Amino acid sequence: MDFAYMLSWLLTVVLEGISAQGVYAPPTVSIMHSGQACNIEEERYTERVYTIREGETLELTCLVRGHPRPQIRWTKTAGSASDRFHDNSVFNETLRITRIQRHQGGRYYCKADNGLSTPAIKSIRVDVYYLDDPVLTVHQSIGEAKEQFYFERTVFLRCSVNSNPPVRYSWRRGREMLSQGSDKGVEIYEPFFTQGEIKILKLKNLRPKDYANYSCIASVRNVCNIPDKMVSFKLSNATASPSIKLLIPEQIVVNPGDSVSMVCVTTGGDPPPTLTWIKAIGSLPETSVLNGGTLTLHSINADEAGAYSCLANNNVGNPAKKSSSITVRGFYFWHKVKMNPAINTGDLKPAIDPPSVEPMFLEIRQGQNRSITMTCRVLKAYPTRVLTFEWKLGNKILLTGRFESQDYTQIRVDNLSKDSYGVYNCSIMNEAGAGTCSFLVTGKAYSPEFYYDTPNPLWQNRARVYSYMLQWTQMNPNAVDHILAYRLGIRQTGQQRWWEQEMSMNTMIQTGELITHNLTELLKPEAYEVRLTPITQFGEGDSTIRVIKYTDAPMTNPHLGEFNCAFENDKICGFTQDRIDNFDWTRQSASTRNPKYTPNTGPSADRSGSKQGYYMYIETSRPRKEGEKARLLSPIFSTLPKNPYGSTNSAYCVSFYYNMYGKHIGTLKLFLRFKGSSITENLIWSMSGNQGDQWVHASININPSGTFQLIFEGIRGPGIEGDIAIDDITVTEGECRKVDQPRNNLKTGGTVSVLIHIWLFPVTLLIAMLSHRR
DSSP states (O other), X not given: OHHHHHHHHHHHHXXXXXXXXXXXXXXXXXXXXXXXXXXXXSSOSSSOEEEEXXXXXXXEEEEEEEESOOEEEEEEOSSOGGGSOOGGGTTSSEEEESSOOGGGOEEEEEEEEOSSSSOEEEEEEEEEEEEOOOEEEEEEOTTOOOSSTTTTOOEEEEEEOOEESOOEEEEEEXXXXXXXXXXXXXXXXXXXXXXXXXXXXXXOSOOGGGSSEEEEEEEOTTGGGOOOEEEEEEOOTTOEEXXXXXXXXXXXXXXXXXXXXXEEEEEEEESOOEEEEEESSSOOOTTOEEETTEEEEOSOOGGGOEEEEEEEEOSBSSOEEEEEEEEEXXXXXXXXXXXXXXXXXXXXXXOOEEEEEEOSEEEEEOOTTOOEEEEEEEEEEESOTTOEEEEEETTEEEEEEEOOSOSEEEEEEOSXXXXXXXXXXXXXXXXXXXXXXXXXXXXXXXXXXXXXOOSSOEEEOSSSEEEEEEEEEESXXXXXSOOOEEEEEEEETTOOOOEEEEEEOOSOOOTTOXXXXXXXXXETTOOEEEEEEEEOSSOBOOOEEEEEOOOSOSEEOGGGSOEEEOOOSTTGGGOEEOXXXXXXXXXXXXXXXXXXXXXXXXXXXXXXXXXSOEEEEEOOOTTOOTTOEEEEEOOEEOOOOSSTTOOOOOOEEEEEEEEEOSTTOOEEEEEEEEXXXXXXXXXXXXXXXXXXXXXXXXXXXXXXXXXXXEEEEEEOOSSSSOOEEEEEEEEEESOOOGGGOOTTOOOOHHHHHHHHTTTHHHHHHHHHHHHHHO
């Protein structure tokens, strides 16, 4: 009998040790993209690249796991501080930038931190594509200029544009397309130092037919649906660069408060030039008025003095420029500090400083019948010899005194009670003033921490309603009195009224203990806000709120019919990428694969032989390394009991096709994951090495005892010719036909079931021994 008690005690200790570990976990992070991207390179080389057109909406979502819920922060490189996004997006899961600009491109980092281990960081590079309007300027070769600007002269038409990606130029004369070699009098080239940003059309020794309309067309080949842009110029014998003159002196002296008008007129140029004014340093004053070539400055002041220039431009030759300088009288004295002669410097006293103290504010949470000590420290004060202090609780004076040699004062409160809670102020004073330390002493419980990583939190209840498994832990449960209950509030998003209920806690809550409550009768497809508030003897603690959402088909139940997946739509039948692997599986068809794909590996069609059919595969080209893993998770399958005793004992057949063609093939594994109070994974099938350029069928029997999930794990081999693909996955009730059973099946369904229930052996042994004793 003693042995039986010892074994029972040992089992209890082991189980309690397992449950006491809690659910705290360091953060993991991945970045999902949505918004209006025009192209996404999925981990093409060393990072994910997100391409978007300028002016569209960028939306990146940072998916995090870990408990407590990690805090999220978005940061950006490849841009100055002024280029960064608005602060209201920095700490949200979803980073949203409307009307994105080119300077907002760069590498974005999502950092998740919950205080456990090191923060998790993921990055994505954002390329902003754009095409500005092209600019066409005309230049004559220097040294050939004579009285008539273009009479038998060489002319250069220069077309430039800012773009991303690089632009492609084409030239037209009238309706005639021009290319290098199409006309002996035309030469087209790029200056070697411009990196494709400029294209020059050279007209050698102008001929009569060269006087025509010229068009420069800039194209980025419709990337991101950016249309081509064109600029035109009419070249004639009258074409000339601009010339101007100022109808004001070069130096203007005015009094503060005067109004000044500066007039600029054109004296030549074809086409007619446009006029504008600029200030040599800074921008034009806000009160200035520009009307054609006339600039008016109203109520001028000393800050607006300086040089102003008139510019004329018609895209022929260089712009014309004329300048004038404005001086405001008394400029120096306007910036002098006026001294008051009535001040007697002998009356000045030595400087005195009021006390500077710490902490300025501190919150202390403590349960009743416990003790606390508060310390207020002086950082700086002058003079120090007259420092006094005074401690108060509300308006009640608790302690007073004078500083001697120490630089701090303390007060201790024993046996905290409701009357002891409140704001304690310590005022430290000298003749210059006072510094105050404030302490908020409270018995409020900390807020609960919602657990966001609950496996399958949502399930179908009935046709019109669903249920949700809500889980949380309590932050610092031992800091205050034990939690007596939680007040649960719930409301539909967008509604004002909260429905509330109290849930009693019959036992002491431990650190890291996962608490579960099922929310039922939730209407499809509504989302709900959930508010949770802990209650102690002190009263209500801090609340926390989260949103729960309904998702389509969160569970697939084999009892409702056969599960089939051929990956023919982009939702891939509810399969998801594992967040803890090295890289991802990719959906692809033979007709959509990259033209630069690695030869001699991977399937040439899907399992049915169609070039348009899709399948999932792992891309093993660089930067992938040997041994790296990609894991693909199936939807969660729920096996409902078929008898009143709650046991399923149902067999299921898992069937799929695989393609493992290439001399560097690694390994494909299939795991069965059981979802319950704990999560376990069992390897049920594995295959390694080159299996030839063919699709091979595999089927495995399983006998799950509850909710389960399938995991396909592809492991990269020693080289780039190691792509592994899967297709046509089915899960059906009943055992597989024996002819379908593969020779390399590692574990049968029965074996998996035995492994899951092996922990029952010690309990069975204990019962047998007790029965034998009797």
